[in-house]
Amino acid sequence: MFRPSCLLTALLVASCAPQAPVEMPRAAVEVQSNAPAKPEVAAPSAAPAPAPVAEAPAHPASAPQVIRTTLNGISVTAVVFDSRTHRLAIADQAGGPGSQWPDAASAARSLGGVAAVNAGFFTPEGKPLGLVVTGGKKISPLNRASSLGAGLFIGGTSPALLRRGQATSSPEVLQSGPFLVENGRVVSGLSPDSSTARTVLGWDGGSGWFIARTGGCSLAGLGHALAGAEIRGVKARTVLNLDGGRSSDLWVSSTVSGGPVSERPFWNKPVRNFLVLVPR
Known part of the structure; x- marks a missing residue:
């Protein structure tokens, strides 16, 4: 078992x-x-x-375009452009106002530009009232006192609008002022008086820029109108005042969308220099 x-x-x-x-x-x-x-x-x-x-620029590069708008009752004719495709060249006249170009149109055509606007202030003798550097050559010294020299346009490959104390070496520099808008906000202390035509240079902090001529307004009024404004996708984050009044002169070629434009009344006077928009 x-x-x-x-x-x-x-x-x-x-x-x-x-x-x-x-x-x-x-x-x-x-x-x-x-x-x-x-x-x-x-x-x-x-x-x-x-x-x-996500790493691409916020706005795709686009061709320059004329934009006509009204901000807080102020008429504005602007040319918006992308600094990746176009740049602002400083056209200065060594011989004084009108010695080479009687107006913005002449300056633009001589440099092969598609648009131009009058630029910095100048003395009664016709000398720049502030720093001007063109082609790496220093034309005039830095204006350290006047609010008309509060800002600097820095040209070249990385254009920017900087405060006077932030001066950096660049082959293209133009001093003007005052700032009307900084960090998207109106600058305090701007004059509410003297309504006249104005010309300005605006930047969104990236590759978006505009040059513009306005109808009659004060600096304070224009600052408030531009603060927070957006012109065809270009936010007015920083806006620098250029020489205005009888110097205001904006010209745009017919090759630019919305052109041609010629805003230079018969009473305008010749100026010392221009900002000319040219293709890169």
Whole structure:
């Protein structure tokens, strides 16, 4: 009887052996539970794909365009442009106002520009009232006293509008003032008097820029009108006043969308220098 019982025990042990595969279904369940994880892994890997778009400039480069608008009752004719495709060249007349170009149109055509506006202030003798650098050559010294020299236009490959104390080395510099808008806010202390035509240079802090001529207004009125304004996608984050009044002169070629434009009344006077918009 012992042997049969051993045999029975062996059979029982053998019958238990197949129980091991019970773990297989458990393993299969684990694989199935991991299966949905693949799409979850794939989703994050797909998400970074648009990342390069986020690194692209906020606004795609676009051609210059004339925009006519009214801000707080002030008429504004602006030329908006992208500094990645166009730049402002400083056209200064060593011989004094009108010695080379009688108006913005003449200055623009001589430099192959598509638009131009009068630029910085000048003395009764016709000398620049502030720093002017063209082609790497310093034409006049920095104006350290007057509010008419509060700001600097820095040209070149990385154009910017800076405060007088932030002067940096650049082959193209024009000093003017006062600032009308900084960090999107109107600058305090601007005069509410003397309503006249104005010319300004605006920047959104990136590649968006505009040059503009306005109808009659005060500096304070124009500052309040431009603060927070947006002209065809270009926010007026920083706006520098240029020489205005009888010096105000804006010309735009017919090749620019919205052109041609010629805003120079017969009573205008010749100026010392211009900002000319030229293709890069």
